């Protein structure tokens with residue numbers, strides 16, 4: 321037998337903690353996956369001896385760089401930029417870029433690690449990566465944002481390419497920022513290719529990419545409800561966030577007959593007992609995206625709603641919940657409240673919004689609970705389809721893409737069911753997603769030998 325570190329879960333996690341000091345988000349993400357993978361590989365010597373889990377939990381590389389830019393007053397500002405290339409066993413690295421003051425190496429390593437499993441689950445050939453900067457776009461002028469994006473790309477362009485690593489948007493990075501970065505990439509390299517996704521429709525973007533993450537999370541929710549012969553008609557939904565994912569999740573819930581009660585931002589949440597219908601969602605989209613406003617101003621436009629400063633919406637009674645803002649926004653106590661109030665399903669639009677205690681509470685209560693790596697994979701899936709369209713030099717029709725997104729989400733649900741079904745019929749979607757994602761990447765790594 322090969323010499324291996326056949327340690328137990330605790331021993332493995334001790335090693336991860338020791339090698340990644342001060343990186344709690346990364347350790348948390350690895351722990352959540354390792355809990356399931358240790359059971360799965362117990363009797364599978366090939367994965368042990370090739371140290372596959374240890375290798376996936378060690379990024380292929382982490383590129384860290386300085387980003388200098390000048391603000392509107394002529395002051396020189398210095399930010400940090402990163403690209404974490406976690407694993408490219410099944411395709412080029414792929415994952416978003418996040419601009420937010422909370423970005424650090426731990427957050428990006430956790431996101432790149434999660435992305436590796438998520439991308440594998442889509443069934444498309446994409447490896448896992450993530451990048452970003454601690455640049456805070458809030459309060460910056462459009463020209464400042466443009467100068468920052470250009471400066472960020474001056475370093476990033478060396479590490480990416482349509483067959484190497486294909487970044488996209490994430491928190492703080494939407495179509496506008498992708499445009500500035502793509503423009504700079506093109507200027508530096510003189511190449512027009514599908515190096516970024518989330519592009520504008522006039523210059524290589526894909527229809528439904530903007531909507532795909534939120535819509536996909538709701539399709540996944542509908543797939544889960546169907547296992548209990550239920551659908552969204554008449555169901556009440558509590559949603560956090562008011563950005564891209566949250567507003568499109570809300571839109572699809574409404575289209576499928578549900579009633580959305582809440583939205584939020586980092587200032588607090590709004591509760592609208594009449595329901596947040598399409599007209600109100602359109603108002604929020606404009607208000608948050610173009611006017612760069614705060615969600616609390618919703619109550620001035622729609623006075624029947626209330627604003628709850630500094631609070632999260634998990635105490636509001638509902639049938640289904642969709643955390644769509646950020647990591648660790650739904651903690652153990654919040655999970656308890658949701659369960660006690662009769663919530664039957666949680667579909668994560670954000671990445672790792674529920675902490676480990678919350679995940680355990682949902683599983684114990686046998687809630688229909690989908691982790692982000694399964695339920696929010698619709699965004700990266702359509703990014704994958706954007707890459708295909710760019711390679712083909714064609715644009716596919718909206719109906720084709722809508723159907724593909726639905727099929728991909730149903731496929732992810734099926735893969736989760738295959739590996740997550742427990743005695744008694746309960747589907748552990750966390751386990752299913754972790755094992756299905758792991759197996760695909762692990763088998764590719766085995767084929768390549770020790771590299």
Ligand code: NDP
Nearest residue numbers: 490491492533561562563564565585586645646670671699
């Ligand atoms: P946006 O920047 O469009 O929106 C983010 C929303 O979350 C805003 O409402 C923001 O409020 C809120 N938010 C951010 N940080 C916090 C915080 N610390 N506490 C409370 N609210 C917060 O981002 P997206 O909608 O694109 O992304 C949301 C989540 O979905 C992220 O976890 C992202 O990784 C994930 N995701 C996104 C995909 C995509 O296609 N965009 C794909 C897959 C996952 P405020 O305005 O106050 O900052």
